[in-house]
Every structure is written in structure tokens, then in C-alpha cells.
Amino acid sequence: MSTIVTDIAFKRELVRLSGAQLNQCMQCGNCSAVCSLAPAERPFPRKEMVWSGWGLKEKLIGNVDIWLCHQCGDCSSYCPRDVKPADVISAIRQKSYQHYARPRFLGKLVSNPAWLPLAVAIPVAVIIAILSLAGTFRIPDGPVDYSSFFPHGLLNATFSAITLLFYLLASFGIGRFWKDMKRQTPPGEAGMKRLPVFTVLGEILSHSNFSGCTSRKPGRYAHLLLFYGFALLILVTLYAIWATFTDHYPLPLTSTFKIMGNIASVMIYTALGIMTWQRLSNKKVFGKSGYSDWLLLAAIGLLTLSGTMVQLARFGNWQIAYHLYFFHLVAVWFVIMYLPFTKLGHIFYRTTAMLYARSIGRK
Amino acid sequence: MTGAATKHMALAVCTGCDIGRCIDTDQLIDATGQAFQGITCIKHGSLCSPDGQAGLRRTVMEKKVDRLAVAACSPRVMTSAFEVDGLLVERVNLREQLAWVMEPGHEDTRMCAEDQVAMALSKLDAIRTNDPYIPDPVSSDILVVGGGITGLTSALEGARAGYRVHLVERSDRLGGYAGRIHKLLPENLDSASLKEPDLYKLVSEVTGHPGVEIHLETGIRSISGEPGNFEVVIENSQVSTLHIGAVVAATGWKPYAPDKLAALGYGSGRVKTLEEFEQYVQEEQLPNRIMFILCAGSRDEDHLAYCSTFCCGAALKQALYVREKNPGAEVYIVYRDIRTPGFQEGFYKMVQADDAIFMTRGVVEKVDDQGDSVAVTVSQSLLDDLVTIHADMVVLATGMVPNTTTDLQLQYRLGKGLPELEYNFSDSHFICFPYETRRTGIYAAGTVRAPMDMEMSREDGAGAMMKAIQSIECVKRGEAVHPRSGDTTWTELYMERCTDCKRCTEECPFGSYDETEKGTPLPNPARCRRCGICVGSCPERVIGFADFNINSVSAMIKAVSMPDEFEEKPRILVFVCENDAYPALDAAGMNRLKFNPFIRIIPVRCLGSINKVWVSDALSHGYDGILQIGCKPGDNYQCHFIQGSELNEKRGENLQETLETMMLEPERIRTRFVEITDHHGIMAIINEYMEEIDLIGPNPFKSM
């Protein structure tokens, strides 16, 4: 027995973020029926739609189901009222990022275009500060050598530290998230199994959950490309960090990891290309693409692009090499440091949700 | 049994469609000629063909035939081919009910054909034509009772069609509930804004039309008479009499009594009905949280079992009122189903575009005025298992209850108003004939007839007016209305033998009979639908029609030659009602199912028209069984005269006593019901009955 109090402000936020007339949902259940990921017990996203309709924030934030959704868009595609449940779920996720963001102001920072200048200013200021303290904040002469601008050791140390700091802070939010999930969707009589890490890892690596989608088939391949491209780049980056210690850095073009890195870039370009094209051409399924969607696509795109340019600039000894490098580092900040607070945070949230869901037998 | 043939009798036998291959038509003609002296007989290979028609008409003219039996196909086909002005024609069904279904060349088939022809000729001998009954004087004016949206529309449509209409309204203004509406659904149901009420346009068209005479603050003292000739006494500041041809009763509805909804919180100042809220919203300030509870006291066996049709749309409309008047308000709607059929679906979607309107399915368990707010407890909601929602005001979407029509003050023996059927609606209960009234010439329209919204009420008013006009035009031609449209016979009573038992009066479904001061039945032929139930009801056999009466059917019964019990050729008399059972028999014939040759079929207007004297005639004549087949009675009755089948069944119970005193088995008389599509079923009924009769053996009175 619960008392229902409407939260029209929250509802309107969801409407704004999703661009969906979610109030026009007639609760037919078609969305849950066509969703290939909806579990047999209390499927989604119909119930999320009526909860959104009443602004029931406490049922939506901390809801495990919205993370089981892989944004395939079948629900929106077949919705008879055209109320775009996929976008509403996406909007709830965005509100979740902000809700669980620790520190909170970082969540706000990347969710509103008005804050973009500040979001950019912070990494710019921090990098300038580091470089100034290191005394290297000037354009060096001679052939392009990034370490003379930003020493690798310093770069690795500071950036790793800041990343870990942000992630640590974010983990408090994720802990809160886990508790909320447990409260909203408690384990049944079966109780909780041990964390099914390998099951979830398997699902993620195979992208098996995407395969049921009929509306956005290219989306699966795009995401696969992006995922593995990204993973590859992380691997390359880690190798690069190690390489700086062993003085094998910078890597020649023929280095295996360099090649892998460039292949990864191509994968990412392809993926982003497909994703952008889908967003622009298939409004029915994709609905409104909002700030956070474009911000992420732009950030990853610019990161990869700037990385390629930085590479080219080194080989070509371009004048603007260090400017590109600076830009690249800001892009890194957007993608890596801000990760838990942007749409990329789904890496943490969805994984956590899947772990929780599978551990209580929610399939 | 020989019948004296008048010199104007003729028999035309068609040998086409396998009739000639099934029976020896020459033999048939011979036998008939012997039984009916002086009769003219002709034969043709195809009576319906141009050649056959020419020959037939030639014979009729030359021999001055005035009674013609046509032994050919079913009377339901080739109808106009055998309709000749001034000629009494009786069709003998030798095709669908003989040639196509009985064994060709067999003796029993021959006997059946001869009997059916003899029956037809005996009937022709016993019947006559009559002059149509036309009331005098006859009025073409129409009375519309009720000046709401239905009555207004009805009056306007009638006036526009060229008839003079008297519109009588009890209150001092026209418009009814529709006149008190705040706003209307938009013309284009997708558009965002509600329409201003426009009933005033209809009112001004009605008041401005020269064909409509309006009587406000007027009640009806009495309506007596019959269609075409109603005497209506009305009373306002004075008493006056109108001479009226037909009546449209549009007396409307009232809201369901909200005091019965205490369980939903009614009684608290914060809980209102739809009608109360429609006024409230025009006059008062609105609070910030308003909840609408749909189906309040509807779809509920403890209150109104039916759905009132208009309330979902009305509640959604009122939700828009709230939002318009108080932009800061939130509206909550709890529903069981949202019933916005047709294009209203667009309106539903449009209302939902306002995100301050919150909707959920749910069942309201409790409405509790807690002083500062009303707590509504809802189970089976889509939000959670059991929820409580707080509101400042609750609107119960209450349903509509029809008014009665007793205000018509019909001076009919059977009551002052139209009979009320399911849920007290004055309706016909026919799907194909929604206006078919039980009081001829008086048509219910609008919400008094069925739950409906304003648009439907307008259409209903127009339709009822059409029926009113039609009934006047039919009465002016002396014709019956549906279902025996065009019938110009009418009830003729031999009052000398009447014992004033008044069974005719009570059993007539249409209230055709009134009573004189002495208590004698008084027929009003224009009210009559010519079903013949009164013919069947009268123990003294006083009532009949020119072409369907006690003598005509008795003659048919006795025209059948009766083999004795040793010949093992039973004779079963089968009365079939002409509406559902006869067509089912024809369909059996079309499908070439096998008929038992021992049956002798007499079509009747209704099972209710069967008089028990025919039963005793049949039994004493030696029939082994009497089977009566007609349309289904009961709650979902299909009987076109409403209670004919039911009456027949009831009378059957009394007949059982007669059978007992005659020491006859109860199986000798049976009533069975059939649907028109059930041609397999009707065959099964007949065959099973034959088996029953086989078991009990022949009628002991056969050879007496």
C-alpha cells in the first residue's frame, strides 16, 4: 500500500529529455510484448511508462529494468501511440546519471548545454595548471615531441590519479544505486546468487542482448564496433603507458600496438558513422536525439579524430601539433574523466544492473 | 373432404423445377378436379416464364377467376409474378417443400401434394378480401414529447420533411440537459479546443420553423385513439386537444441517484457527480487536485448494470475544463476501461497531450474525505498493488437512468407508457429494428430508449421521426407496419359470442385492445400489427382476419385426407410461423434435405395465433401429432411479435390438461423453437417428433 504523489516537474523533465509525448501512452503493453529483452516476470517498459506518466521518481531512479534495456528501439517502432518508450527509458537513464552522480555538480555539468563552456574550462584550466607547474607550458621548438610539452610520466600520473578520483567518487553513487535496486526489486524467495560475473561478461562480450532487436539491426554492429574499438584503444593506451616506462614510446607506425590502435580508430569511425546516420535518418525509432547523445558522439569522435591528427602531426611535424595534443587531452577528459556522469556511464550502471538482475534470477 | 368450389376458383400447377418429375401433375389435377367441382385447372412447364404468365393471366381473365391456388415454388420467391390485383392467391409450396425433398413418384409424395393443394383451395374458399381500415378523420400531425436535444432534432426533421409537429415540453425552456452543457467536444476531434455550446442554434431553428408548434410548461393529460387518429389532451394554462397521427417520445434521462453512491464518498461536499460538476465548473473556483472516478455506479450489478456510453467522453471533456479554468491544477483519472470508440479515440489522445492529466486503470475501494483532502484508495491499479491518491475534489462519472414514458398518459388498457425492457429503457430489443415499438405509432427516441451521447441522440430523434411519418403514411393507406408491412387485413370481431374474458386484450403485445365501459374488448385496428395472437387467444373464437381466421385454418386442417390407422401413414400437422420457421424449411429444401412425407404444413402469422380449436379439430380429424415450430422466445427473443412463441408455450401447458381429459398422450402436441438459419435443426425437430409419434402409435380418434 503506497501513497501516490505526482511529481509533475520530474515528469516534465522526462518529457523534455526524451522529446516523447509520454502522457499519451494508453498502457496497451505492446512495448513490453515486442521487447526481446523484457523478462517474463514484470516485464518492461510499459510499467515504466505509466510510472513516468505520474512522475514517480522513486520507482524509476534505481529501477534495474531501465538498464536491462539496450536501446534497440523496437518498442518505439511498434508503439501504437508513438510515445517512444525507448526514449523515455533513455531519459530516465539520463536522470539517473545525474541523480547518482557524485559529486552532484559534475552530473549537472555534462547534462546541460548551458554548462558546456564550464565543462570545457575545467580540463583546460587543470591541464594549464599542471603544465605551468611543470614549467612546460610553451610550444617547444624542433621536431614534434609531445613529452617535451607534457612529460609522459606526469601525464600518466596526473590523469590516472584524477580518473581514479572521479571513479572513486562515482562509486559512492553506484553503491547507492545498488541499494536502490535492491529496495525496489528485492530478491525473491530464491535469494541472491553469487555475482554472475562471467555470465554478464559473456553477454557483454557477445552483445547477445542486441540480437533480438528488429528495428535497429545496424545498431548492434555499430555498438560492437564501438565497444571493441574502444576496448582495443584502452589496451593500446595501457601498453603505451607501460611503454613510456621502458622508453619504447613513442611507438613507430609499424608497432603492433600502433597498428591495433589505428585499426581501432577505423572501427570507431565506422561505428560513429553508422550511429550518426541512424540518428539522423530514422527519427521514428530514434526519436529525438538530445544533448547528451550528441555530446557523447562528439566527444568520442573528437577524441579519436584528434588522436589520429596528433599521430599525423607527429609524423608530419605540423605546427599545430601541440595545440592538437592539448585538444586531444581535453577530449580524453570528456570521455574518460567525465565517464560516470555522461551517457558513457552506462558502462558502470548497466553492468551493475545486469549483475544485480542476473544475481536475483531476473532474466 | 370435398369443398364446394365457387365458380371462380382455379388451380395453376407448375411442372418446372422438378415438380413435374416428382409427381404426376395430371393425376394431381384430376384428383383436385374431383374434390373441387367446377374448378379450372391449368398446367405449365414454367408458370413464372413470360409464356406461363401470359397463359395464367389469360385463364384468370377468361374464366373470371377470383381465387387462385398456385402449386409451384415457395411463396417467398417469384412473388410479383403471382400477385394480381383483386385476386385472392394462395401459394402451394410443391418445390422447396416437396419436389426437392421428397421421393419422386412415391405414393406418399403424391398424397402430400394432393393434400397441400386441397388445403390451399379450402382456405381460398373460406377467405375473402376486405376494404382497408383507415381511421377517420386521419391526421398527419406528429406529437413530439420532450424538448431536449432529441425532441428538438426530431421536431425539426419532421417539420423539414413537410409535416406539422407539436413539440410538448414540461419545463419552461427547451434544451434539456444538453442545454446546460458548459462546452462541447471539438468538431475536429484532434483539435485542442472545446467548442462553445451550440444548442441555441438548434433551438432557434426549431422555434423559427413554421412547421413546429411549441408548447412549453405543458403536460399531457391523456393520449387515446390509434395511429393516424390520436386524441391528445394537453394542459398548460388551459386544456386543449390535438389531433395527432403519430408520437415521438423523447422524454430523456436523469442522472443516477448519487445518494446511492455513499460508498464512493458522495455526501461529502468535495464529491460531485458529472452533472453537478458541469454546473460547478461554470460557477465556482476550482481546487488544484481533482480526481475523476469513471464508471461510478455503472457496470455494477449493485447499481446500474449497463454502461452509459457518454460518461468516458464527458469526463475527459471535464478534465479539460479543469485545466482550462485552473492552469495550475492536476487532474487524476481512475478508470476501468476508457470507452472512447470511433473517432473519439482522437479526443482521448488529444486530452492526454496535457501532461497535467494523470490516468491509471484501477478499482476504487474507498473514498475518504479526511477534511483537508480526499483520500482515494485504488486497487488493481497500474501504479502499484494498492495505492492511495489524495485529491481536493472528486468527480464521480455517474451514469444515466432513463425516464419513463408514463407521462404519455396513454389511455391504453395495458398501461400509460411504452413497455420498459431491460434496465427500464423503452426499447424494442431488436437489433435490426431498433425503433420497433410495442405501441404502434408511438416511437421512443434518445436516452429514454438507450444510453447514448448527444450526437447519437440527434440521429435517434431523426430516425424516430422517420418511423412516425412512415406509420402515418401506412395508416393512410390502411396498411400495417413492420413486420407485416403492407397487410391491409385487420381484426374483425364477432362480438355476439364475446364473453369479455379479455384474453385478447391482455395477450396482445401491442396494446391494440382497449375496453368499453362495460368491460368489452374494443379493438383499435390501426394499432394492430396483424400478428393474430388475439386469434389464438380467444376461447370463443371471436376474432379473425379476412384472409386468416378460425374457419380458414380449420378448413385447411380438415382438407387433408386421413388414412386409417392400418395404413401406417401417420399424419402430422405442422404449424410453422412465417417469420423464422418457414424460411428455415425453405432453406432445408434449397439444400435438398429429406422431408418426411407425412407432414402437412400450415404457415401461420405467429405461433401465438394458433387457436386451440385447431388443435382439437386436428385431433378429432385424426392427426397423430401437432407440431408447432416458431421463433425463439426468452430474454434474447427473436419472435417478431415479441411474445407469440412464449404464449404458445404457455397455452401448451393448458392444452396438456385437455389432452389428459381426452386420454391422449402429451406428445401429441409439441412446441419447438428454431432460428432462421437452422435448417438442419428444423429437420431434426421434425424427424425426432416423428419418432416420438411412432413410439406412441396412431391417434385413437383416427377412425372415429
Place this chain on the structure above:
Amino acid sequence: MDNPIFIIGGGISGITAAVELAEAGRQVVLIEKEDYLGGNVSNFNNYFPKLCPPSCGLEINFRRIRSNPRISFYTGSEIQSICGSDGDYRVTINVKPRLINNNCTSCGKCAEACPVERPGIPGGKSVEKAAWIKNGLAFPMKYTIDPDVCKREECGKCLTVCDYDAIQLDAQQAGVELQAHKIIVATGWNLYDPAKIENYRYREEADVVTNLEFEKMLAACTRENQKLSRPSDGRLPLRVAFIQCAGSRDMNHLPYCSAVCCSASVKHALTLEAGYPEIESEIFYIDLRLSGRNEKLLKVTEGKERITLTKGKVGRILPSGKENGVLLEVEDIDNGTKRQELFDLAVLAMGLTPAPVAAGLKENEYGFYVAGQLSGIIPTATCKRPMDVSSSVKDATASAIKAMQG
């Protein structure tokens, strides 16, 4: 004397308008594009809420037509053009070639002799000859030959067996010009095309049928005294699913509600329940729209164990693989589960769309005709908006009085 009132469409609405007007004293001309009067409802099994047969009312109406000299009608005819104005129209109709004339006595010998077979037509059997008569109540009660498939003089077998000079194999299409005072448009409805709903696999699955097809299946069973059999293997379907709002209330298909389908499916379920003790029915709905007194039908289902009403729109029909059946996927909202279940037969409750006619009428955004825009041309019943039979009859009666005005 006024010109006659012209009625386009010989279904229940057109017939009603015709008899009501004729009995009120007006001359009426009725045209119908099929070979028989009766329209869509004449192929139905029964009506809601009384579960009574349509031919009961049609029989009375046909009797009224037969006996009324003021009604003339043309079957196998369609409008070619309408000229003129309110009160004075000139209507040209095309009468399709009448290979069997009025001499026909419906003896049936032509159909017996006819060698040409083809898939059935509305109102006929599943396989029909070129010479055929409507199954059930045929009005007019005459055989007809389909001019599109008849081999005409090349074959001529029917000519040899007809004793009534009723066959004219060289008959041509005829044009007829008629005057009309007013025109009532009662052209009725067709179903929305179920193949457009890809998710329901109507073309791929033999056991997914429309509500109209199911109606005809039941009617055939009543007529032939046979048991219901499902299309794929002829077996009795033990579990029947009714899928409401199939392509209705749907921005991707028909955005409006067709008003009658909920009542029709409940009626079907009750019909099955009464006639087949083995069959279970489940109705999947969004809202149960049985308005007015049709609510009673819902009450009747309450006690019936073999009828289940489930809130939840069926999202998909999936290929059933090795099992022979219809695999549905739906959220059972009240039980809070998502079900993927096999049924033996699925009936799609399809919505109504207006049958088009060239009468110069304006359409609203849903394609239905708007009343009141042309004073002399009066659309009525289901070509105006979806409605049930008694509402159609009511509306046709209302259109009759409008035709008597001005």
C-alpha cells in the same frame, strides 16, 4: 412527382433506408455492387448482443422489398457518375453483364453442369463454380454467372441444361441512366488490410485469420452443420486467441477505434463457448469497449471458465517452428507477466475502413464520408463512421428522413 430517392449500397443500411422510405410512400432505387443484397452482415454468423442470426432481420426486410412496388433495385451495379444538383440528379450506373436473367427459377442445374471452378467469393462456398448462388439467404433468389471467369459460348454447358431460357452468355455490360431526387450513400465498409501489420504474420500463418473470416467460418459451420476447423490442418482449434485493436488505435495503421470489434470478439467467444465444450478462448485487449447495453455480454462471460479476458495488446506473432500453431507474445498486465504461448487459432480483430464510392463526397482525415456537406447526397452508417448494426439501422432511418426533405 419527385424523382425517386437513390440509394447506393444494398447492405443492411441501404436496405433499411429503402424500406423505410418506400413504406412512407416514396419511390426508391437501390443499387448494389454484389450480385445479392445483404452486404457484409449477410455473411455473418450472428449479431451481438443477442447472438441471433442476421438473416432473421434480413428475411423480413426482403419480404418488405418484395411486396413493395415502390422499390426497384439493381444488383451487380456500380455508380459511374453523378451529375446535377440537390433535387435533380442524373445518376449513371454500370450494370455488369447479366449472364442469367430474370427467368431463372434457381433450380440449380446450371451450377451442376458448370465446369469452371475457382476460389470462393463473399457469401459463397470456399470453392465456387462460375455459376453460383449465394449461400444462405439469397436475395434475389436467382443464380448468377461470374462474367470474369465464365468461358461463355466456348463452353455453353449451362445452356444445354437450363429449361427456362434464363441464360444469355453473350450479355454485355449495360449503362443505365436514372433520375434521382436525393442520393443516400450506404456503401458500408471493408476491413483494414491485415497484411499491413507485419508483426502479426497474417500472410505467413494459415491459422491467423481476421474477425470477418472467422465470422464466415462460423457461418459456414452453421449452414453446413459442421464443426469448426482451422485452416492449416482442419483440426478443431482447442485454444483460440482474439487479438483486439489489431491495426486500430494505432498511429502506424488506423488511428481511430472501430467501435464494434470488442463486442464482436466477446460474441465470438460466447458462441464458441456455447457450441464447443472443448474450446477455450482468450481475448487480449487494451480497453474493453462494450458500450451501452452491450456491457451485458461482459457480464455473461464472467461465469464462463473457458473464456478469459486478458488486458494486454499482443505485440507479436512469432514463427512457431516445429509446433503447428500460432505463437503469441503479449504482456499479461494484470498478472504482471510476459507470455509467449501457443494457440491453435488467432483471430485478428481488424478495424473498419469505408468502402470507396465516386459520389463526390468529402472525406475526413480517416477517409470516412462527412455528413451534411452536400445537401442532396447523404452518407449514412458505416461509411460515415464505424458503428454496429443497430446503430447503422438507426442512422439509415435518420438518413431516410433527410432524403424526404427539400
